[in-house]
Amino acid sequence: MPAVRPPRFPIPTAAACAAALLPLLAQAAGFSIDSPDLAPGARLAADQVYRGFGCEGGNRSPALRWQGAPAGTRSFALTVYDPDAPTGSGWWHWVVYNLPADATGLPAGAGSADGARLPAGAVQGRTDYGTPGYGGACPPSGDAPHRYRFTVHALKAERLDLPADASAAMVGYMIHLNSLGQATLEGRYGR
Numbered sequence: 001m002p003a004v005r006p007p008r009f010p011i012p013t014a015a016a017c018a019a020a021l022l023p024l025l026a027q028a029a030g031f032s033i034d035s036p037d038l039a040p041g042a043r044l045a046a047d048q049v050y051r052g053f054g055c056e057g058g059n060r061s062p063a064l065r066w067q068g069a070p071a072g073t074r075s076f077a078l079t080v081y082d083p084d085a086p087t088g089s090g091w092w093h094w095v096v097y098n099l100p101a102d103a104t105g106l107p108a109g110a111g112s113a114d115g116a117r118l119p120a121g122a123v124q125g126r127t128d129y130g131t132p133g134y135g136g137a138c139p140p141s142g143d144a145p146h147r148y149r150f151t152v153h154a155l156k157a158e159r160l161d162l163p164a165d166a167s168a169a170m171v172g173y174m175i176h177l178n179s180l181g182q183a184t185l186e187g188r189y190g191r
Contacts, residue, residue, distance in 0.1 A: 030068030033152045033183040037062035037108060044148060044189040047108075050129075050138035055191070061094060061111030061134035065104055066152045070180040073154040074101050077175045079168075084139070084146040087128075092168035093148065094134045095125035097175065098159045110134075121159070125171045137189035145190030154180040 038044065049057020064078070076099040085091035094111050099122050110117040111134025115124050124132035139146040157178040162171060 031066070031070060031152075031154060031181045031183045032068055033064060033066040033150065033185045035062045035064050035150070035185060038150075038185065038187045040185060040187075042187055043145070044137050044187045048136050048187075049189065050136035052129075053138045054141070055136070055138035057136050057138075059134065059136045060109050061106070061136075062150075063108040063110075064106050064150060064152070064185070066183055067104065068183075069101075069154045072156055073180055074158040075099060075155045075160075076101070076103055077153040077155060077160070077171070078106070079149075079151050079153070079172065079175070080134070081149045081151070082137070082139070082146050083149065084143070085128075086140065086143070092128045092172075093136065094127060095132075095168045095171050096122055097125065097162070097171055098123050101158075123160075123162075125162070125166055125168055127168060137187075139190055141191050143190060145188040148187045148189060149184050150187070151182050151184040153182045156180050 047058035047060045048062055049055050051057055051059045077097040078099065080094035082091040082093060096118065100119050103119055107117055113131065113133035115122065126132055127135045129135040137146065137148055153175050155175065155178040160174045162174060
């Protein structure tokens with residue numbers, strides 16, 4: 001019996017891969033997020049810590065501002081994620097989507113459960129605390145400080161049509177499906 005050869009597919013060169021990615025990287029290169037309430041890599045203030053689960057913080061979202069969104073941005077989404085939570089899948093602390101394309105930030109406290117300080121039409125998804133709105137940092141006592149990633153996502157869709165009780169994972173799927181670029185500010189907190 002003759003040997004069967006696997007089919008041969010062309011393998012792209014590093015140069016071809018780089019050329020394909022350059023437009024995407026250049027498009028999002030100037031996209032950035034910052035906060036007057038949180039310096040990059042700094043410890044979250046008590047105001048941004050959860051109230052509950054043994055934590056005694058203010059549970060107030062920090063002010064955030066962004067600039068340099070990629071061309072073609074039709075809306076934004078914002079996520080706050082702790083990749084160090086001992087769940088096997090991290091922890092979603094805040095999920096906001098359908099922020100208008102002309103938004104350049106959110107004021108401190110915009111993550112209140114009633115969403116009163118969010119732009120019209122913005123939706124807060126359910127966090128891993130089980131409710132919508134900002135849920136601050138609250139890692140287990142004794143853990144090394146956890147990372148909290150505040151990420152603004154520029155989207156090609158004007159709005160994400162999702163059920164009111166959509167999980168953070170479902171919102172994340174739709175965000176990534178419509179992503180033009182993202183910018184992240186990371187803080188830390190341990191207790």
